[in-house]
Amino acid sequence: MSATSYAQRVAHSRWRRRRGELIAAGQWMPFVAAGPVRDHVNKIRAAGMPVRALEQHFEMSAHHLDHLLWGSEGSGPGEKVRTETARMLLAYWPTLDHFPDSARIDPTGTRRRIEALQVRGFNLIAVAGKCGMPARYFQKAMCADKVTARMARAVRDVYGAWWDADPLEHGVLDWVAGRTRRAAERQGWYGPLAWDDDTIDDPTAVPQTDAVQPLAAEGEDVAARWLMGESVILGRSARREVLQHLFEWTSDTTEEIAARLEMTPEAAERAWHRQQAKAAAEGRRVWRRVYTPRIKQNDMEEAA
Template sequence: MSTQTAIQRAAYNRWCRRRRHLIAMGQWEPFVDAEPVRQRIRAINQAGMSTTVLTERLGLPPTALEHVMWKRHGVASSQVRRETAEAVMGYWPRLEDFPAHALIDATGTRRRSEALFTLGWTQRFLSGRVGVSERSFSRALAKPRVTADLARKVACLYDELWDRPPYESEVAATPASRMRLHARAMGFVGPLAWDDETIDDPSAVPQTDAVEPVVSEGGNLAARWLMGEAVVLDRQARREVLQHLFEWTDATAEEIAARLDMSPEAADRQWHRIKAQALAEGRRVWRRVYVARDRDLNQNEMGEAA
């Protein structure tokens, strides 16, 4: 039995069970007004999903919606089965429901991209990650509609990057800084201004009173970050924060790496480079607080603990 046949048979069995139940309760009204259903289908079509795909997603027979949408003998149907109406009126397509090449509203894709721009993620980096040229990506963001495939890729990338600025290994400091300045000049808002449930809704407005992590001119970014202020650390400030956490806290390399969105190995290598540079300058940097260990110290660690 094919998948489509199984879906149709299951839908028919549900209909029969409901029909018997409603007849027994004296509430059997098999048909309802078709116009609200027709308007709903048109709205879903406008969102980018064809009637054929909608029929498949709802598990309805292939011709279930035809008489609702198209006239027969010059007259559009005035009634539709209640079960069909309930299925249509209770459904709105999610991003993953659209076929890959369906053209859908670009609002969510544009908002997610602009939010990442405010953090310093460049258009070149984002376009590379979603697998299109930078020029094509730029053109897509300027259009009212994008393919569902691109929208899904951008949404996935947004879920990965929304809560952290780029490292220099991903986007160099200068392009990242330029992108943040450009985003600010264009009035883009960051991820904290959007709710996941409404970011795709064209009528939704950003919550601009949300505290956004931004790079501010002047001041000690490392100190401000350590005090809990929402700032984006540049390369030097990140190094200062990492040194402070290793030197003055008992946090493990894994805990420090988690706070800075680094791998434990990268955090540990950076700490060793800081110590080597200090030694070359005639200074010593070491962990100044007691760190409990479940193993014997090696010679270098004994020196640090002395």
């Protein structure tokens, strides 16, 4: 007996035993309504994910989802779907890396990253060259309803490398960088410090400015109460206040601060730079006032 067939028999045996336990408890529900699952899959398709790519992602057999979506053998779309399949699909939403290269997806994040790099002084030719694509392709993409996932990933990677870089150190001439910045300013575009990595792709997200905060807060002194351990909702201004306090007055690492605020480390670092830049523009200075050197494990072992 091959190892594969043995593993399949063991898995099937466990499934039958679990099935018997659920039947005995009156909890056996092998199928659920297909409507909500079909609606969710169609939203994933509308986002640019082909059905075949979705099947491949979950290692399903070819045309596994056809009956759910369109029906088969002359019948309409399926009314029931296996519970395990429903749970798996409903819990899934594709990330940028899941889309095939040729998939056509929302251009919001790509456009914002290109605009932000131009605010830094990186012109389209520089960004396109770094991505290995013609500049005219970028010009079309800035106005397109969709972009390919391949382009979106390329722009994301360049943005990750250049968001805080000096254009002059990457082959952009001084006068070109200046002209690019001025053009971006006239367009009203926002730089990298206005966007968090976890929201830049969201069409409903707004740049981090002093606009009216959309998040709810509970009462007054929300930031101070949050820092004291009270369970309150942080609005945008309170969140900025908390982040600045943690960076300025604690020895927590960027990763620890990001974890406390449920952000990515990159987003937390960018928000901290944004606050430093704003303070500098106002003639103030903020910096990390507390530093506690951390002893590494090998240092402890050597000391022992």
